[in-house]
Amino acid sequence: xSHAFVPRFVPALRAAVALALVAPxxxxxxxxxxxxxxxxxxxxxAMDRSQVMDIMSWLxxxxxxxxxxxxxLTKAGNWAATxxxxxxxxxxxxxxxxxxxxxxWENQRFxxxxxxxxxxxxxxxxxxxSAGTKGKVAGGVVIVPTDTAMTLESFKAKYAGKIKGKFMMxxxxxxxxxxxxxxxxxxxxxxxxxxxxxxxxxxPGGGRGGxPGGGRGGxxxxxxxxxxxxxxxxxxxxxxxxxxxxVLMLARGSDGTIFTDNGAKRDMKAxxxxxxxVSYESYGRIWRMAEKNVPVQLELEMQNRFIPAxxxxxxxxxxxxxxxxxxxxxVVMIGGHFDSWHAGTGATDNGAGSATMMxxxxxxxxxxxKPRRTIRIGLWTAEEEGLMGSRAYVAKHYGARDSTGxxxxxxxxxxxxxxxxxxxxxxxxxxxxxxNTAVAPIFQAWMAPFNAGGMKTLTISxxxxxxxxxxxGVGLPGFQFIQDGLDYGxxxxxTNMDVYEKIQPEDMKWNAAVLAAFAWxxxxxxxxLPRKPxxxxxxxxxx
Numbered sequence: 001x002s003h004a005f006v007p008r009f010v011p012a013l014r015a016a017v018a019l020a021l022v023a024p025x026x027x028x029x030x031x032x033x034x035x036x037x038x039x040x041x042x043x044x045x046a047m048d049r050s051q052v053m054d055i056m057s058w059l060x061x062x063x064x065x066x067x068x069x070x071x072x073l074t075k076a077g078n079w080a081a082t083x084x085x086x087x088x089x090x091x092x093x094x095x096x097x098x099x100x101x102x103x104x105w106e107n108q109r110f111x112x113x114x115x116x117x118x119x120x121x122x123x124x125x126x127x128x129x130s131a132g133t134k135g136k137v138a139g140g141v142v143i144v145p146t147d148t149a150m151t152l153e154s155f156k157a158k159y160a161g162k163i164k165g166k167f168m169m170x171x172x173x174x175x176x177x178x179x180x181x182x183x184x185x186x187x188x189x190x191x192x193x194x195x196x197x198x199x200x201x202x203x204p205g206g207g208r209g210g211x212p213g214g215g216r217g218g219x220x221x222x223x224x225x226x227x228x229x230x231x232x233x234x235x236x237x238x239x240x241x242x243x244x245x246x247v248l249m250l251a252r253g254s255d256g257t258i259f260t261d262n263g264a265k266r267d268m269k270a271x272x273x274x275x276x277x278v279s280y281e282s283y284g285r286i287w288r289m290a291e292k293n294v295p296v297q298l299e300l301e302m303q304n305r306f307i308p309a310x311x312x313x314x315x316x317x318x319x320x321x322x323x324x325x326x327x328x329x330x331v332v333m334i335g336g337h338f339d340s341w342h343a344g345t346g347a348t349d350n351g352a353g354s355a356t357m358m359x360x361x362x363x364x365x366x367x368x369x370k371p372r373r374t375i376r377i378g379l380w381t382a383e384e385e386g387l388m389g390s391r392a393y394v395a396k397h398y399g400a401r402d403s404t405g406x407x408x409x410x411x412x413x414x415x416x417x418x419x420x421x422x423x424x425x426x427x428x429x430x431x432x433x434x435x436n437t438a439v440a441p442i443f444q445a446w447m448a449p450f451n452a453g454g455m456k457t458l459t460i461s462x463x464x465x466x467x468x469x470x471x472x473g474v475g476l477p478g479f480q481f482i483q484d485g486l487d488y489g490x491x492x493x494x495t496n497m498d499v500y501e502k503i504q505p506e507d508m509k510w511n512a513a514v515l516a517a518f519a520w521x522x523x524x525x526x527x528x529l530p531r532k533p534x535x536x537x538x539x540x541x542x543x
Contacts, residue, residue: 032445035524038369039449039517045363046513052359053505055083056351060500064345066338067128068382069104069266069313073339077316080338080358080379084318087365089377091321094314097392099382103266104307105129107342112276114286116297122286123256123279125343125496127249128263131272132304137245139165140297141290144229146172155229156238164243167298169250170229173284177254185487188429196459196482201435236271246274246300250283253495260343261384261494274302277343315389316379320364322523324372331411332522333376333418334360334515337383337390337467344498348488352503352511353421354379359508360515371523373416380467383422390467399474406474416528418478419518420468424492426484427507428514430457434472434479438530446521450514457482477529481514 046052059066063076077094085092105128112122115138126132142163144155229235230249239247252259260277264270278286289296316338322328336353340346361377382388394400398415399408421428428450431443440458447455462472463480471478484507492498522529 032442033525034445034448035520036449038367038520041367042363042516042520043449043513045366046359046516047509049366050359050505050509050512051362052355052508052512053503055355055358056347056500056503056508058083059351059355060345060347064340064347064351064499065342066340066346066351067105067342068339068385068388069099069307070106070342071104071307072106073381074314076338077314077379077381080316080354081318084316084358084361084377087362089318089320089361089365092318093316095317095393096312096314097389097396099313099388099392103129103268105266106305106307107302108305109301109303112298112300112302114296115299117289117294120282120285122298123258123282124248124251125258125260125277126302126304127275127277128260128342129266129306130264130275130302130304132302133246133274133300136299136301137165137274138297138299139167139245140295141169141286142166143169143172143287143290152232152234152238155235160242163239165245167245167300168239168247169283169287169290170247171250173250173280173287176284177280180254184490185485187426187484187486188482193429193457193482196430196461197457199459199461201437201460230275233265233271236273240271240273244273245298246276246302248276248278248283248286251277251279254280256281256497257491258343258496259494260341260496266385268306268308274300276300276302313381313389315381315393316377318361318377320361320369320371320375322372322374323370327372328374330373330414330416330528331376332371332373332416332519333378333471334420334519335378335380335390335418335467336421337381338379339381339384339389340498341384341494343494343496344492345500347499348424348486348492348502349494349498350383350422352425352508353423356421356508356511356515359512360519363512363516364520369520371520373523375519375523383467387467387470390470394470394474394476398471398476401474408474412474412476415476417522418468418471418476419515419522420466420478420480421483421511421515422466422480423483424486424488425503425508425511426486426488427454427504428481428483428511429455430459430482432463432480432482433458433460434462434468434532435460436477436479436530436532438532439477439479442525442529446518449517453510455514475531475534477531481511483511 063072066073066076081092107126110126112124114120258277258279286296334357336357337350338354357377380389398412433439443458468478468480492502
């Protein structure tokens with residue numbers, strides 16, 4: 001998932017952009033109808049009778065993690081479908097989609113310790129889709145110093161016959177982590193929000209306007225080689241043939257946080273080498289002792305199970321049918337990705353988004369609202385592997401691009417809007433317009449009932465890395481929300497710390513109210529949301 005956009009503040013803009021944080025002018029509100037009475041009911045249901053944290057607990061504590069194609073993902077999907085049926089939602093289904101890369105994987109047991117010269121726990125996590133060990137393996141350490149001139153042949157010549165039963169460390173730690181003198185968790189400031197509102201649309205042919213903000217809290221992986229020993233198939237095949245115990249990977253992160261978003265190949269024909277992400281602190285200790293020729297002994301037991309998958313996966317779909325005879329076949333969608341990485345329980349990424357969307361649908365149904373258009377939820381799978389679930393859904397229902405251009409289905413004309421959430425559990429503060437200038441007065445009006453709580457900002461900027469891009473990419477109005485980052489980028493995103501305890505309950509309640517209100521407003525307006533102009537065809541080269 002993507003990070004909240006936090007541009008650099010330019011002091012000269014302070015006075016010019018201050019107006020970005022005030023409520024929209026009355027004429028704009030007058031032009032766009034806002035159902036304030038219903039929105040107040042939505043707020044009351046969201047804040048006073050919330051179920052969002054219970055939904056979160058089921059998705060994370062019981063069914064987390066939810067790695068793509070894993071048994072837990074299927075269990076979570078069945079639970080979500082059953083739960084939404086119990087709320088009275090219609091057309092609930094695990095809608096299948098085809099995949100060429102389905103291979104389930106789950107870690108069933110993992111223990112990793114140093115036994116000599118001292119006993120200590122090696123803080124670590126399995127690499128997703130890694131092979132396991134055959135029972136408990138124990139052995140010494142081989143460190144591979146950084147050598148930019150190293151080739152596959154020189155690597156094989158140097159280590160042939162010397163690494164059987166050894167733990168391979170292929171990356172030198174690059175110094176010590178810097179001390180942190182600022183909080184991991186932060187909220188967006190008024191100045192940062194003003195900067196976002198002040199961003200101008202990029203010039204035609206320019207960049208996408210916007211970039212992830214905030215660091216990920218990781219550290220460099222030392223010097224670079226001409227090839228990557230942890231991904232090079234031939235190097236891994238050599239290590240497999242030589243009988244290495246395991247490959248230890250220097251994980252990004254600090255203070256016990258391990259980033260684990262770098263999975264092995266999802267292919268049973270790939271080299272079957274056990275691979276482990278090791279925290280910066282544990283990795284550094286082992287490396288430094290090995291450099292001193294201290295005989296380090298490690299002991300690892302890692303039981304992983306591969307589950308051959310068929311050619312299908314699923315997205316979780318449910319609806320509140322429209323009631324207006326002229327508009328009921330048109331669709332407003334809300335959604336977020338349902339899958340996660342494996343080291344935590346998939347709480348902030350993206351259990352939070354999924355739970356918020358489910359809660360928004362529950363709120364609308366609990367209030368017995370009758371939308372003019374159909375309101376549909378989509379919980380996408382395999383987003384972490386490349387937006388695969390949402391891409392399959394959009395291609396089936398609305399259109400897809402190929403080398404000859406965009407090919408749309410008849411359903412595309414009946415699509416009103418898509419709203420996505422995938423930046424943790426931080427409070428919604430505004431909307432990325434995704435370069436759609438025409439929605440500005442509409443969204444300003446829709447945000448007005450939430451201005452007092454801090455949702456005031458529109459930015460023309462785009463944001464990437466998640467499923468709204470799939471809709472936007474075929475010309476549909478697809479949007480992601482601006483959220484307070486909290487410690488999403490520094491501590492939880494794709495890490496072992498992505499757990500229930502990192503969720504902010506009051507922010508989640510607020511977000512569910514916002515999503516329910518936006519879905520309701522989009523379903524009730526006379527017209528569908530405006531779309532961006534189609535890009536002009538490329539100019540023919542001059543003969």
